[in-house]
Amino acid sequence: MKRVVLMAGAALAAVVAGPAAVADATADKATRDLIDRPQVCGPAGDIETGAPIASMVMVDGFGTGGFPIDTANAEAQAWFDHGVRLRWAFEHSESVRAFRKARLLDPTCGMCAWGEAWAMGPNLNGGGNTDEAQNAALRVAREARRLGRDATPLQKQMIDALIQRYSGSKATRSRRFAERMDTLLNRNPDNVVLAAITADAWMLKADRWWDDEGKAADPGITRAMEVLEQALVLAPNDPGNIHLYIHLTEWSDDPHKAIPYGERLAALAPGASHLVHMPSHTFYRVGRYRDAMMSNVNAVALDLRYASLASPPGGVKAMPLHGHNIHFGMGGALMAGGSEEGLKLADWFLATYPDTPATNVWRQIVTNNAYAIYGRFGSTAQVAALREPPETHPMLRISWRYARGEAAARAGDAAAIRAEAEAIKSLRESDAFKAGPMAKERGDFTEVLQRVLEGRAAMVEGNAGAAVAAFTRAAEIQGQQEEGGDPPALWFPTRRSLAAALLMSGDAAAARDKIDELLEDWPSDPYSYFVLAEVEAVLGNASAAEAARHNAAVEWIGGAMDLKLA
Structure with a gap:
C-alpha cells in the first residue's frame, strides 16, 4: 500500500475537501500522519458537525x-x-x-x-x-x-x-477490536455484515498492507483478504465487502482480482458517489484510464445530486471526497486524452476550490492536475484566460507556468516553453519558496515540472542530448516513489518522455527498454505504446510496431500523438 509522500495519490487528492485538518500541517506532521494513518480515499476529520x-x-x-x-x-x-x-x-x-x-x-x-x-x-x-x-x-x-x-x-x-x-490501552485498541470481531465471525461464518466489519478492522489495525512485491506485510491483511473473499463467495453483490476488496487488492500483487466486482459496483449503488467512484481504483491500477475517468465524472455528478437532495452541511465543497473524485477523474482524462471531460473537471475544480491556503502544500500539488489539463488540452484562449495565482501561492504559480509551457509545446514554440521553465526555476529559487513548509516535497515536485518543460523545449529544438538530460532528471525524481495508481500527484510517467528523447538521440534499444520498464507501473499507457510503436518501426520490427499502435488505440481518445509531447 502506498503511504509515503511525493507521488502518493489518495492522500494528496483528498485534502482539497473543505477545511481539512491537515490544511496547515507542517512537513513533519503531514508526513508522520500519512505514515501512521494511511488514507485510502482521502481525509475524514472527526465527525461532529452539529x-x-x-x-x-x-x-x-x-x-x-x-x-x-x-x-x-x-x-x-x-x-x-x-x-x-x-x-x-x-x-x-x-x-x-x-x-x-x-x-x-x-x-x-x-x-x-x-x-x-x-x-x-x-x-x-x-x-x-x-x-x-x-x-x-x-x-x-x-x-x-x-x-x-x-x-x-x-x-x-x-x-x-x-x-x-x-x-483501555490505546496501543491495543485496534487489535482487540479486530480480534473480538473475528471471534464473532468465526462463530457466524455466513454473516457478511460481520465479515465487512472484521475485514475493515484488520485493515485499520495494519500499519503496512503490502511489501514492495505486493505480498501481505501484516498477518491481519492476509486475514482481511480471506474474510473478504469468503464473504464475496456468499454475497458477490454486497457493496460494503466489494468496496473494501477493491481497496485491499489495489496495491497487492494482483489488482485484477477486483475487476469483476468493480465492474458491477456502480450498478449496485447507483446513487452513492463514492461507490460509483471506487472501481476507478482498480481501473487506473490495471490501465483502464478511460473507465477511471468516467467513473469519476459520474461520481462528481452524484455529489452534486446528493448536495441538492440532502443539503449536507457545507454543501458539495465540504464533502470530504468530492475533491478526490475530481482529481481522480482528471488523472484518468490526462492519461486517456479525455479532453472534453477533463476540461469540464478542471473548470469545476478551480471554481470549487478557489481559496487554497498558501500553507496547504498538498492541495496545491493536487491542483496541478487541473492546470495540466489546460496545458495538454486547452485552447489558446482557455490557457490565456487562466488567471495567474497570487504571489502568496508560489506552488500554484508554478503550476500555472507549467500549463502555459505544455500549451507552448503543443504549438511547437521552444522559446515560450523555455521562458516558462525559467520562470518556474526562478520561483523555486526564491527565498519565499524555500522558506515554506514541506520544502523537499515542494522542491522535488516543482523540479519535475521544470525539467519536463526543459525537455519539451529541447525536443522541439531537436536537441536530443539536452532532452535526455532533462527527462533523466525528472524520471530520477519521480522514481523515488512508487508510480502509477490512485492516481499519483504527477500525472504521467516521465520515463515515456525520456524514451522519446532516447529515440531522438538514436538509441532505440534503450528507448524500448525504458517503455517496457515503465509499463509495469503504468499498464496500458496509450502514449507509451505510441512511443513504443515508433521505436519498433525504427528497429525494423513491423509486426511489433503494429501491435504497439493497436495497444495505443485501446485507451486513447485524444487524437493525434506527437513524440515531442510524449
Whole structure:
C-alpha cells in the first residue's frame, strides 16, 4: 500500500475537501500522519458537525446494507439500515447523522447507538482517531450497552467489541477490536455484515498492507483478504465487502482480482458517489484510464445530486471526497486524452476550490492536475484566460507556468516553453519558496515540472542530448516513489518522455527498454505504446510496431500523438 509522500495519490487528492485538518500541517506532521494513518480515499476529520438531524433526507441509490435490530419502529430501522449503507459508502458524517436520526425516532434502541458509535470511530479515510473522537464514541457505545437489553446475543457482543475499540490501552485498541470481531465471525461464518466489519478492522489495525512485491506485510491483511473473499463467495453483490476488496487488492500483487466486482459496483449503488467512484481504483491500477475517468465524472455528478437532495452541511465543497473524485477523474482524462471531460473537471475544480491556503502544500500539488489539463488540452484562449495565482501561492504559480509551457509545446514554440521553465526555476529559487513548509516535497515536485518543460523545449529544438538530460532528471525524481495508481500527484510517467528523447538521440534499444520498464507501473499507457510503436518501426520490427499502435488505440481518445509531447 502506498503511504509515503511525493507521488502518493489518495492522500494528496483528498485534502482539497473543505477545511481539512491537515490544511496547515507542517512537513513533519503531514508526513508522520500519512505514515501512521494511511488514507485510502482521502481525509475524514472527526465527525461532529452539529448538523441538523431531524430534517435529514434519505437519498436513494446507496445499495443494500443493514440488518434487523432492537426496534419496533419501522422508520428507525430504515434509518439504521441507511446509516450502515452510508458508512460503507464512506459518507462518515452523513452516516453518523443517519444513526442519530434513528435514535431520535427510537430513543430506546441500543443498536442505533451502536451504529452511531461505530461510525464515529476510526475509518480508512483517517478520521476518528483523536482522543476527543474516541472518548465521545466510547460514551455512545456505553449507552448502547445500557440500552441494548432487547438486542440479540450477537448484537450485545458486537456492542462489547466496540467498547474495546475505544477503551483501555490505546496501543491495543485496534487489535482487540479486530480480534473480538473475528471471534464473532468465526462463530457466524455466513454473516457478511460481520465479515465487512472484521475485514475493515484488520485493515485499520495494519500499519503496512503490502511489501514492495505486493505480498501481505501484516498477518491481519492476509486475514482481511480471506474474510473478504469468503464473504464475496456468499454475497458477490454486497457493496460494503466489494468496496473494501477493491481497496485491499489495489496495491497487492494482483489488482485484477477486483475487476469483476468493480465492474458491477456502480450498478449496485447507483446513487452513492463514492461507490460509483471506487472501481476507478482498480481501473487506473490495471490501465483502464478511460473507465477511471468516467467513473469519476459520474461520481462528481452524484455529489452534486446528493448536495441538492440532502443539503449536507457545507454543501458539495465540504464533502470530504468530492475533491478526490475530481482529481481522480482528471488523472484518468490526462492519461486517456479525455479532453472534453477533463476540461469540464478542471473548470469545476478551480471554481470549487478557489481559496487554497498558501500553507496547504498538498492541495496545491493536487491542483496541478487541473492546470495540466489546460496545458495538454486547452485552447489558446482557455490557457490565456487562466488567471495567474497570487504571489502568496508560489506552488500554484508554478503550476500555472507549467500549463502555459505544455500549451507552448503543443504549438511547437521552444522559446515560450523555455521562458516558462525559467520562470518556474526562478520561483523555486526564491527565498519565499524555500522558506515554506514541506520544502523537499515542494522542491522535488516543482523540479519535475521544470525539467519536463526543459525537455519539451529541447525536443522541439531537436536537441536530443539536452532532452535526455532533462527527462533523466525528472524520471530520477519521480522514481523515488512508487508510480502509477490512485492516481499519483504527477500525472504521467516521465520515463515515456525520456524514451522519446532516447529515440531522438538514436538509441532505440534503450528507448524500448525504458517503455517496457515503465509499463509495469503504468499498464496500458496509450502514449507509451505510441512511443513504443515508433521505436519498433525504427528497429525494423513491423509486426511489433503494429501491435504497439493497436495497444495505443485501446485507451486513447485524444487524437493525434506527437513524440515531442510524449
